[in-house]
Amino acid sequence: MDKLAYYLDLDFDYYNAASIFDNNHFRKYGYGELSADRRACYLSHYMIYKLIIDKGLNNALILEDGVDFETNITAIMTDIHRNLPDSWDTLYIGHCFEGMGKPVGNSSFANGLYESVNPGCKHAYAVSNSGARKLVEKLDPMKPQGAIDYAILARIMNKEITSYSVHPPPIIQWKSEDESSDIPEYRVPILV
Numbered sequence: 001m002d003k004l005a006y007y008l009d010l011d012f013d014y015y016n017a018a019s020i021f022d023n024n025h026f027r028k029y030g031y032g033e034l035s036a037d038r039r040a041c042y043l044s045h046y047m048i049y050k051l052i053i054d055k056g057l058n059n060a061l062i063l064e065d066g067v068d069f070e071t072n073i074t075a076i077m078t079d080i081h082r083n084l085p086d087s088w089d090t091l092y093i094g095h096c097f098e099g100m101g102k103p104v105g106n107s108s109f110a111n112g113l114y115e116s117v118n119p120g121c122k123h124a125y126a127v128s129n130s131g132a133r134k135l136v137e138k139l140d141p142m143k144p145q146g147a148i149d150y151a152i153l154a155r156i157m158n159k160e161i162t163s164y165s166v167h168p169p170p171i172i173q174w175k176s177e178d179e180s181s182d183i184p185e186y187r188v189p190i191l192v
Contacts, residue, residue: 001065008069015051017044034144042148045122046141052132059131063171064123067094070170076111080166083113089131089161090152092116094124094171104164111170116156116163122149124171134161 005012020036034042045062052060070076077093083105084091092098101115119125127135138155145151156163 001063001067004069008071008073012063015044015048017041018047034147038147039144041122042144042151043141045148046136046139049127049132049135049139052127052129053136057129059126059128061093061124061126062122064173066173067123067171068174070111072109073170076109076166076170079108080111080113083107084164085162087130087162088164089128089134090116090156090163091126091128092119092124092163092165092169093126094121094169094173095119095165096121096173098165098167100167101165111166111168114165114167116165118153118157119163119165120149120153121173122152123173124169131161 001012004010018040020040022040048060048062051057080091080093085104097118097120099117101117104113104115107113135152135155138160139148139151145154152161155161
């Protein structure tokens with residue numbers, strides 16, 4: 001991940017995600033009905049939303065391990081940002097299993113901005129400060145209603161948060177059995 005950041009001239013901050021072995025998080029928030037790994041993922045994303053609020057960030061790009069970027073990501077995102085309405089809460093830059101919603105604006109690239117329909121996966125998405133506040137208010141870390149992907153998807157589908165997606169996604173998730181990640185286990189990078 002560091003090589004990718006260097007190549008693309010991006011500045012990442014790394015956040016130590018909740019570990020399935022760290023009982024402090026589970027003592028504070030409980031275990032719920034999720035498996036330990038899904039519970040740790042849910043708490044990690046929830047804590048990043050709180051971090052966005054606590055640090056007063058306008059927004060943050062949240063990346064999970066094992067992502068790859070289009071080499072012209074900066075130009076693509078400059079174009080997307082030009083079309084992004086001011087009132088956005090979440091922006092899916094990498095996602096899976098989503099149909100395309102209504103287009104928003106005009107893109108100079110093959111990657112265009114669309115209203116989110118049913119984005120799955122959380123490997124590359126941005127959250128605005130207002131979006132983080134809504135997610136902290138609407139998500140219950142004590143009694144999560146399913147994995148974090150689905151908990152946020154339910155809020156999007158109920159129109160509780162305003163979400164947009166980039167199609168095709170310029171950040172993808174990959175997994176390889178013979179290659180290990182550049183990111184040490186239990187760290188989630190966020191771009192601020």
